[in-house]
Amino acid sequence: MRHLLRRIIFYVAALWASVTINFILPRLMPGDPVQAYITSLRGQGNLTEAAVQSIRAQFGVSDAPFLVQYFQYLGNLVHGSLGTSISHYPLNVTAVLASDLPWTLGLVGVASVISFVLGTLLGIVVSWRRGSILDTVAAPLLTFFSAIPYFWLALGLIYLLAFQQSFFPLGDGYDTLSGIVPEWSPDFMLSVIQHAILPAATIVISSVAGWMLGMRNAMVTTLSEDYVHMARAKGLTERRVMIAYAARNAILPNITGFSMSLGYVVGGSLLTEMVFSYPGVGFDLFNAIHHLDYSLIQGIFLFIAVAMLAANFLSEIAYMLLDPRVRNERG
Known part of the structure; x- marks a missing residue:
């Protein structure tokens, strides 16, 4: 306490x-x-x-x-007043953030969670099966894609899948030309999903390798610990040793990184929203700086700061729940 x-x-x-x-x-x-x-x-x-x-x-x-x-x-x-936005006059900052946050959290937030879960699971499996085809192929391939500058990766996917093949729409958060209005209707939700797939896939492709390699390296170190050898000596199943003993301890550094990334989600991915013309906090931050919109800049940065602090606090709680040694030291 x-x-x-x-x-x-x-x-x-x-x-x-x-x-x-x-x-x-x-x-x-x-x-x-x-x-x-x-x-x-x-x-x-x-x-x-x-x-x-x-x-x-x-x-x-x-x-x-x-x-x-x-x-x-x-x-x-x-008193809860963030001021009036110059770039969105006469709307106040609270109204602007209320309209932007669902788009940013829906796109960048969901993509970040998918990337973290997928990368962590791949890191566990790859480290457990070192030397397998998955280890020799998946890690270099994903690392190659993550090394491509995000801007060029996004433009390449837009050119191939949206411009050349028309598999996905080119921009915006939903189809604004067909008369669809933002509401809880199947047409609107389907349009939102179609417009979010390409930018979300770009975020996942560019970041999943980092989570995978981080988890893989932590797992390799953890697998040499005495408690892992003891668990195997007890005759526990391989799955239980991998999840309950190795992965549970190796995931701690990834949790810290994930909490930091969740804080950045509130600020949005500026490049994502600019390249894909996607509505959200990041693109509004760019416009606010261009228009010297003090109130909106302060409001966005305040949300980012609060989100970062809350995410770090939750990561500390997660540490104490996952690692008994931390609970004993800090109790």
């Missing part, structure tokens, strides 16, 4: 540091977001000084001292 309390205090302090950095970084960027927004309003006539000040107040851009702005920002966070 004492260890858990210390970890909670650490994560609260880390969250405060993340919020502070999140406030400072966008304000170090050159340019004025309000002037950038006014410039985009071509043909709207000249705005009076009062109108400009009203826009600045609405977007939360203040001329107050830096420290005053900081405490105003903290106060808004406490």
